Structures are given as C-alpha cells and as structure tokens.
Amino acid sequence: MATRFDAVMARRGAIMRKALGMDYSEFELSPVAFDYERMMTAHGYSLDDIVGIQTRAGVGNTPLLELKNLTDLVRSISEAGKGARIFVKDEAANLAGAFKDRRASVSIHVAKEKGYEGVIAATSGNYGAAVASQAARNGLKCIICQETFDSRKVGQPEIVEKGRICESYGAEVVQMTVGPELFFHMVELLDVTGYFAASLYSSFGVSGIETLGLEISREMRALTGADPTHVIITHAGGGNTTGTARGLKRAGATSTQIVSASVDLSGLHMASDNDFNRKSFTTGHTGFGVPFATWPDRADVPRNAARPLRYIDRYLTVTQGEVFYLTEAMAKLEGLERGPAGNTAMTAAVSLARGLPRDATVVVQETEYTGAGKHHWSQLNFAKEMGVEVRAGDPKDNVPGKVIVIPEALEQIHANDFDVARMRKSYVRNALKNAPEGYAPTADDVVFLAADTNSDAAAVEALLAELKEA
C-alpha cells in the first residue's frame, strides 16, 4: 500500500499547478532547457507596476546609508590607497523587517487578485513574517510551515522568534521536526485548503526583489554620481542574488560586480536531527547556498526563478564567529543593531573593501530586524548550551557545529572565495542527471546551459565532453 507520503507526492504536480495559479509546462523547451525570461515576465507586471504594488504595501524605498566609520576602520587596516567606501541598504526598515517583504508583497498581491482565500509558504526565515504581514493587510488567511525543532522539541531561538512573529501577524504556524518532508506537509495543506502557494522561488517573489537593485542604482547615482562598483548580497536560496542582480541590470548598472556571500557551514548535514541545533545561522549559509545554486530546480516550484549562477561574479564565504563580531561592531560603530544573518554580506564586505581601491564603492544590500532570539547574543548563548565551544581567537580555527571563533581584531576577518567554476560544473552535471537517462543535449540546450551558468557555449561543450568521459 502506498504511504501517505507517497500518495501526496504522486499528486504533487497537479496540486502545485492549482496552487501556483500558473502552468510551468508552457515554458519548457526540452528535457534540459526552458524559457527563463518568458517565465519571469509571464505575470505581466512591469517594474513600475511592482514599485506601485510595493509602495501600497509599505515595502521598499529603504534608507541607503554610507558607513563612514566602518570604511575608515577598513582603511586603517588596508594597504595605502586601498579601502573602498561601504554603504548599506537598511532593509530592516521594510514593514515586517527584511527584504523578504519585497518578495511577499508581490506574491500576496497576486493571490488576492486571483481570488484565493489564503496563502501557504514553507519557510523558517524572515519570509514567513513577510508573508504573514502582507496577508494580514490583505485580509487573506495564512499558514506558515516551519522546520522548528529537533526531536527533543528544542528550537533554535531565531526560528522560535520567527514563529512568534508570524503568530503575532495572525498566521497559523505549523511547526515541525527536522526533515525535508516539510514540503510534503505543505503540499498536503495546499490540497486541503485550496490556498495559493506563496513560494519563495516563484517568479512573483523573485520579481519583487528587482526593485531593490533598481533603488540601489538610482540612490548611488544620486549620492556618488555613479552605479556602485560592487553589490554584495547575503546568499541562501539564491533569490536575493537573482532579484537584486536583475534589478541592477534593468536599471542599466551593467558594470556592477555581483558578489554573493554565505556563512560557511560545510560539514553540517541540513537534514540531520543532531546537527540542526549546532548551527547558529538558519539562513544565509552554504547549506542552502551551494545546493540551490548548483541545482535550483530542487525547489517547491517546477522551475525555480532564483538562478544565481546567471549573475554571480564572485561567491565569498565567512565564518559564524566573524559575522557575530561584525554584528556587534555595527551596533557600536554605526548605530545599526540588526540581525546577524543579514550581516553576512556586511562581514564579507570588510574583506572585499580592504582589497579594492579607495574610489571603489561596495553596497551591502540588506539588513534584517533583530530582537530576542534573532540577536547575536541569543545565538551565541544557545550555541554554548548546545555544547558548541565559543572562544576568542583566529577565525581560521572555526569548525562548523563544534567551535565558533570570535576574531580578536578586525584584520582577522577574511572572506574566502568559493570556486564558482566548480559550481557551474556541478550545475551542468545536475542538469544532465535530471534529464532522462541517455539524453543527448542539443545545440539549444547548450545555449540554455551557458546562459544559466553565465558562461559561453564553448565552455559548456567542454564541460559536457568532460562529464561524458567520466
């Protein structure tokens, strides 16, 4: 007999089609390729329409702040002539406290327009608060499915806080133990309620982030006379990178380098009941960043709108201890007390700016709200309770899940380059693995794979030949 899990998953395609209000099959071109740009614009909203939706929703137009104290400190540890100017978009100023409001505002607008009674999203992050807040404003019912607890019902303070804020906004929060079957239950709930799937990875949500890139370009031109030389983005599932980079391009900021940054959680298994509470970051980390970039279509939609390899120029990693240090520093130096996960890119920006000339400009494109649970002190106290060692020293000695090393000085912050070429290769391997066995990619597939990995046809051909050999 089929289990409940198998029975729901077998009907997944049909349930999701109804819940997403759009049929993804019309974008498919082959077992490998699909029309990404057509999928992204099929909703019919112009960028101006989205700005309008967000303005009415209390979202966007967040302050762009120059961080003069941090910039000077970086210059104090840089070689002569080095030390780029650092800026931040204070996205915590959005209605529910994060850039995720940009995503949610468009999804909830669509749900309301299409006449759905409610919305469902699977998220343990700020996106839950954003969806719950926008649903409340629009009179829609809201269910948030959250991976909250280990098998002892112990929860990460950050996730427990995110559950609290969703309930504060009137959402029903379905809290679960560790495991990818969160998505099975979400599909089951979509089936019984008939609600809209406010997926993090739909084109509605990712389109909503494009306004962030647009604002950065416009505000930097007004402030400095030019687009930023670099925009650095905290990277998890890839939507933040994708949406921001698309918005920058649409604003004409074509020479701006796109740098993603994640916390290094290598060695921790994302579906492990033991590792679950031994990580201090529940988002913005490599545990999402790498698998989603190298295979975006593992998401809860047939085709993921978040395709970061199309846009990334560099991918930097930092350690948990470095981010906690910078989070403390931002409050004391810049009067910005914000959540640690959102400061991941800020931490990598210190390392990046140090190596750039003084006339370069680095925009850190988000902050997130903080508070009990979502505060670096809560996180570190919880880590200690979970048996993770917290000590001062050189961040090189950091071991995810075992030791959090807090730097003793700013110059110890050093972001590492993750090998983007290797990510492109794994992406191509995964694309082939997910096509029918023995499928031979066509010339059109090669063009698609080149676009999807921001490389060229010759490079993809070489990769395909190499994979065939192996």
Added chain:
Amino acid sequence: MTDATRAREGDWVEVECKLLDPADRSKNLPPETAEKPLMMWVKGFAQGEAGMGEELTIETMTGRKVTGALSAVNPGYFITYGNPIPELAHVGRDLRARLAAYRATEGPAGAAEGGDR
C-alpha cells in the same frame, strides 16, 4: 511556562501530532533523523476539554480543525537575549579607539567625501 494542565473549551492551546512514522519517512535521510517520527505542533482554540497528552480538536487561526494530543495551554515564547557575550565585550571599545587613532593621523574627514584622497 503556564501552570494550566487542562484545556477548557475556547482556550488558546497547542496540540502535537505525529505526521509520519519512521518507516514512512523520506528516503536518503541521515540515520539519526530517519529513526525518528516526523512530529508537528500547531496552535488554536480548544474545541472541548482535555488534560495534557489527551486527544483534543482545535480550530486554528485559518479555521482548520486539527486533532492531536494537548501539549500546552496558553503557550508562550521563552526566547531571551541572555547574558552579554564576554568574547564580544571588547569589540566596541577597541574599534572606537582604533577609529579615533586613525582619524588623528589621517585627518577627521576620513572616508567622508570622495574617498580617494
């Protein structure tokens, strides 16, 4: 924590449900996860009376009826900031002193304008 050990009709409560037995869980889970059931908790208004661990149906905020074992009455949120972190205590003082020292040698404008002096 709340002291109440019984839910009365209309109370705001939490129930616990087992969604999947270990045998029915997704394949490819690490063993420490695969051997545990997938559990779920949700809050809502009690539709009757029950003691802790007893079966109870609730009505959630979306109006769904969910039946599970009563796990909390008037469940709270016990997240805190906790104590300051000793390893971070020096950060503000050190960096402010460094900034002041740097500006004393480089001039007060620092990064202020243009930045390419």
